[in-house]
Each structure stands twice: as C-alpha cells, then as structure tokens.
Amino acid sequence: MALPFTNPVSQCMPGFGSPSNDGSVTQTLSATGAATLVIGATATTPSTSGVAFNVNGGPAPSSGKWHFRIVAGTSTLTCALVVQVTDGTNTWNVASIPATPAGGYVDMTGEFKTDISISAVNFIATIGGTATSVPIDAEVSMT
Numbered sequence: 001m002a003l004p005f006t007n008p009v010s011q012c013m014p015g016f017g018s019p020s021n022d023g024s025v026t027q028t029l030s031a032t033g034a035a036t037l038v039i040g041a042t043a044t045t046p047s048t049s050g051v052a053f054n055v056n057g058g059p060a061p062s063s064g065k066w067h068f069r070i071v072a073g074t075s076t077l078t079c080a081l082v083v084q085v086t087d088g089t090n091t092w093n094v095a096s097i098p099a100t101p102a103g104g105y106v107d108m109t110g111e112f113k114t115d116i117s118i119s120a121v122n123f124i125a126t127i128g129g130t131a132t133s134v135p136i137d138a139e140v141s142m143t
Contacts, residue, residue, distance in 0.1 A: 005067065005139055021061040021142040023053030023121075029134040032077070032127045037138050040120040053121075053140055060087075060117035064142030066095070068123055070106040071135055077102050078128040085112065088119040099128055118142065 008022065023039040026049045037045065041060065044050025054060065066083050080099035084091050094112035123138045 005137065008067070008139060008141060020058060021053040021064070022140070023051050024137065024139040025050035025123075026135070026137045029125075029127060029136065030132060032129065032131045034124060034126045035136070037123040037125070037136065038120055039123075039138065039140050041118075053142060060119060061142035062116060062118060063111075063113040064140055065109060065111050066121060066123070067109045067139045068106070068125075069108070069137050070102060070104070071137070073102060073104045073106075073134045074129075074131040075104040076129045077104065077131040077134060079106050080126040080128070081108065082122075082124040083110065083112075084122040084124065085114060085116065085118045086120050086122065087116040090116075091122070092116070099126065101129070 025037045025039050025044045027037055027046050029035055040052055041054035042052045044052055068081055078099045079102045081097040082093055083095035084093050095110045121140045127134050
C-alpha cells in the first residue's frame with residue numbers, strides 16, 4: 001500500500017489539540033539493512049515521495065503522533081524501528097522497537113511530547129531476515 005493513509009493518525013489527536021503539522025513519506029526497500037526516512041518541516045527524504053509537515057512556515061511543533069507501516073513486504077523479514085525528533089542541532093529518540101518477525105505486515109503508532117521545536121522526524125528502520133520487497137509508509141501529525 002502506498003500513501004495516502006486511509007485513516008491518518010490525526011483522526012485520533014484530541015488529546016494533543018488540533019494538529020496542524022501533518023507530513024508523510026514512503027519508500028520501498030529491496031534488501032535488508034538500515035534505511036532512514038525523514039519527514040522534515042520543509043522537505044522529506046526520500047524527496048520524491050513525501051509531504052513535509054510545515055510547508056506554510058508556522059510555529060514549529062513540539063508533540064504529536066507517529067505512524068509506521070509495512071504492507072505486503074517479504075514474509076520472512078524482521079523489522080526494528082527507532083523514531084527520532086530533532087531541533088536541527090540535537091536529536092532525541094522518542095521510540096525504539098526491537099527487531100521482531102514482521103511476517104510482511106507491520107503497523108505501529110506512538111505518541112511523543114517534547115520541550116523542543118521540532119524541525120524533523122526520523123524513522124530509522126532496520127530490516128533483517130530475508131527481504132526483497134519492503135514497502136514502508138510513515139506519517140506524523142503534530143501540534
């Protein structure tokens with residue numbers, strides 16, 4: 001499955017107020033190893049398939065929800081995930097999920113509340129096992 005999300009995480013954000021910083025990124029990996037997908041304030045990595053979260057230049061967010069998924073990946077893959085936020089100078093880990101058998105399908109969400117002005121959210125996926133196709137989608141919704 002590729003973007004957009006049918007049910008984005010912004011739908012379950014009442015505890016965080018009205019989210020105004022929504023971004024997403026997608027990439028299909030063809031082998032095992034680590035890949036970093038970045039949703040930045042004004043750009044994404046990879047840049048060909050994503051939406052930055054603050055293209056209108058509003059105030060930087062400090063909290064929100066993240067969503068990560070793999071749909072129809074190689075059935076013998078494993079996946080470890082680290083989610084980071086950065087203010088452009090320092091980087092904080094806000095989630096760390098150890099490698100688990102994915103069976104080709106992964107769908108994870110998490111929340112974070114920080115005291116920083118976030119300029120980017122990094123999703124570092126480490127794919128193990130046997131993998132020839134790993135379609136990854138990630139999104140954030142922040143206030």
